[in-house]
Amino acid sequence: MNVTPYYPSELFVSDEISLMKDKKSYQIASLVLGGVPGVVNYPSFGFECINRIRLFPLLPNMDDTSPLYYASTPSFYSLDDAVNIMVDSYFSSSELKAGFVKGVKEYNRITSELFSKNCVYDSLKKLEEKNTYSDKIFDDLILRTK
Amino acid sequence: MVFWKTKNDSFNIKEEIKITLSELFEEMNSKGYNRISVNIAEISK
Numbered sequence: 682m683n684v685t686p687y688y689p690s691e692l693f694v695s696d697e698i699s700l701m702k703d704k705k706s707y708q709i710a711s712l713v714l715g716g717v718p719g720v721v722n723y724p725s726f727g728f729e730c731i732n733r734i735r736l737f738p739l740l741p742n743m744d745d746t747s748p749l750y751y752a753s754t755p756s757f758y759s760l761d762d763a764v765n766i767m768v769d770s771y772f773s774s775s776e777l778k779a780g781f782v783k784g785v786k787e788y789n790r791i792t793s794e795l796f797s798k799n800c801v802y803d804s805l806k807k808l809e810e811k812n813t814y815s816d817k818i819f820d821d822l823i824l825r826t827k
Numbered sequence: 828m829v830f831w832k833t834k835n836d837s838f839n840i841k842e843e844i845k846i847t848l849s850e851l852f853e854e855m856n857s858k859g860y861n862r863i864s865v866n867i868a869e870i871s872k
Binding site for chain 2 (some may be wrong): 692694696697700705706707708709710711712713714715716717718726728729732734760761763764765767768772773774776777778780781784785787788
């Protein structure tokens with residue numbers, strides 16, 4: 682079976698997850714700035730287009746987001762090529778802006794979820810408490826020396 | 828939908844998309860976004 686590398690399931694946007702649950706093949710287009718650390722590296726900023734074709738393997742039931750269910754074909758385009766593709770497919774700049782706004786919301790949701798899953802918020806809170814405690818000690822010291 | 832696109836119109840559309848893309852990349856760079864999905868479409872058989 683041909684398993685191609687793809688992003689981890691934690692980075693899937695909600696539309697993508699619903700298409701996967703419906704067992705659909707889909708294409709996801711994204712703007713990328715040199716790649717995603719630990720997943721993919723691109724020579725510069727550009728337009729990433731990934732075709733994901735749904736497979737129906739003879740395997741026991743797995744999670745809907747399993748990479749064994751999809752053959753992924755990634756493509757990367759420079760700015761000029763991306764413009765030509767968008768013009769040829771009648772993709773307007775307003776649609777692009779609307780898609781970007783939606784994408785940013787998804788990005789923030791995913792980041793927030795990853796932060797809370799990995800206890801980043803708790804660590805930040807502890808760090809803040811620690812800082813306020815050390816500030817208090819420092820203030821006390823200053824008061825004593827005066 | 829435009830069916831009678833002239834060469835000039837096509838040029839304007841290209842320029843508009845290019846400017847929009849540049850603005851979006853600038854925003855991504857300033858805010859530290861590394862990948863933003865802009866479109867998801869189902870592939871029909």
